[in-house]
Amino acid sequence: MSQKLLLDATALNITLHRLACQLIENHGDFKQTVLIGIQPRGTFLLNRLTQLLQDHYEISDLLSGKLDITFYRDDFRRSNEPLKANSTEINFLIEDKKVVLIDDVLYTGRSIRSALTALQSFGRPEHIELLTLIDRRFSRHLPIQPDYKGRQVDAIDNQKVKVHWKENAGEDAVYLLKNKEN
Amino acid sequence: MSELSVDHVLGIKYLTPQDIQLIHQTADQFKEVINRPIKKVPSLRDITVANLFFENSTRTKLSFELAEKRLSADVINFSAAQSSVKKGETLIDTVNNILAMKVDVVVMRHPNPGAGVFLSNHINARIVNAGDGAHEHPTQALLDSYSIREKLGAEVMVCGPATLIPKHIEKLGVQVELDLRKALQWCDVANMLRVQNERMDISYFPSVREYTQQYGVNMELLQSLDKEITIMHPGPINRGVEITSEVADSDQAIILNQVENGVAVRMAVLYLVASKIKRN
Structure with a gap:
């Protein structure tokens, strides 16, 4: 395994600010908007963005939640790894709201497909947008594209994109991992 | 895991x-x-x-x-x-x-x-x-323990007429108490079990009335304890036998949460x- 640094802490910080500004551009005061982070890794990005929006851009009353998609995944009983559920924390209805789904890496698009199904249990939103920190351009299995993206990465199937946060890995960084033998 | x-x-x-x-x-x-x-x-x-x-x-x-x-x-x-x-x-x-x-x-x-x-x-x-x-009845046991999960790993005591307590049950690591008041005084949670008449082919106690007097929980008994305990029951309840309506419908009971x-x-x-x- 060799790894290449895609974003360091400074670059990641700039990207987060840009994403926050793009959200403000489209959602103004966020009165009709809810931010939903996909469990488990999307919630780190969600927390960072809400923190930025509240502390730096002074957006108050930001509604946000965490969505677990385990029970909606399409690889139940197909994957070799058993699926472990995380908690869902959405204490509001998303009826007629603008929803921004937030995840760290967009790859096949299947998680997002599951999340779209899961969201139906919380009402009928006005529309849903997708924000991802990394958009892996190749090997999409479904017609799903992000509305906001931090960085587009051309990675092939045996490569892996790993997002580290201070909260879970002690540093802010994004790496591209490669298998040497390939 | x-x-x-x-x-x-x-x-x-x-x-x-x-x-x-x-x-x-x-x-x-x-x-x-x-x-x-x-x-x-x-x-x-x-x-x-x-x-x-x-x-x-x-x-x-x-x-x-x-x-x-x-x-x-x-x-x-x-x-x-x-x-x-x-x-x-x-x-x-x-x-x-x-x-x-x-x-x-x-x-x-x-x-x-x-x-x-x-x-x-x-x-x-x-x-x-x-x-x-x-x-x-494993899912019943799982939901009972789920309902008192914060107390998992708890000590367990069984209480009832000697005829209904399985022989050698203490080998499973539980205590046996024949006096209901002592048992209630000892515990934090009491799981009241129904007298399963349908499984009793012989008479295990003289009469339902005597069972109620010895092993029925009522408000008076609960209030005479020096602490507030939680009451559970797997249902169906024989109101007035192992538990009075007053207790079953009180805030101490978590029967419907179960x-x-x-x-x-x-x-x-x-x-x-x-x-x-x-x-x-």
Whole structure:
């Protein structure tokens, strides 16, 4: 395994600010908007963005939640790894709201497909947008594209994109991992 | 650990502590699901579950059926009262006929202890024991322990007439107390069990009235304790026998919470059992 640094802490910080500004551009005061982070890794990005929006851009009353998609995944009983559920924390209805789904890496698009199904249990939103920190351009299995993206990465199937946060890995960084033998 | 160590849920004694923890953790997520505006997830869309009830049951059957439906499984119901069992069909024949209809999971209540284990050795489907007579009722035990989870690892004491307490039960690591007041004074949670007259072929105590006097819980008794204890009951309640209405309907009782938790726990059990059936 060799790894290449895609974003360091400074670059990641700039990207987060840009994403926050793009959200403000489209959602103004966020009165009709809810931010939903996909469990488990999307919630780190969600927390960072809400923190930025509240502390730096002074957006108050930001509604946000965490969505677990385990029970909606399409690889139940197909994957070799058993699926472990995380908690869902959405204490509001998303009826007629603008929803921004937030995840760290967009790859096949299947998680997002599951999340779209899961969201139906919380009402009928006005529309849903997708924000991802990394958009892996190749090997999409479904017609799903992000509305906001931090960085587009051309990675092939045996490569892996790993997002580290201070909260879970002690540093802010994004790496591209490669298998040497390939 | 995110997989059960067993293929069938036949009894608590076959589960590891990790299994129980996994079931409880998964039940947490399902409890959130069943409190949503839309209380359904698509996980078991391609799983068929047969509920085979060779003995009457209301709560367990409804609870399992609801759990299966909230997981989007296809459900077929069978009760012995209206079936060919009355015509003399054997258990294996009955179940094999049902399995020929491509059933993946069997939830079974049967009056004979060990019926689930017996079946699991002879048929090709996952079995969840929904009560096998005087033996085990694992999902009830799981939902009871889920309801008092913060006290898991608790010390356990059994209390009742000596005739109803199994011999050598203290070898399982529980204490035995014949005096109800002493037992209540000792505990934080009391799980009142129903007198199962249907399983008593001989008389274990002189009369129901005497049982109530010795082992019935009433408000007066609870208030005379120097602490407030939590009262549980698996249902159905014999009001006025093991517990008075006043106690059953009081804030100290968490009987209806147990029922709600029952659906979440059964969803967790079915989800975890089904997740081990690999698709080709």
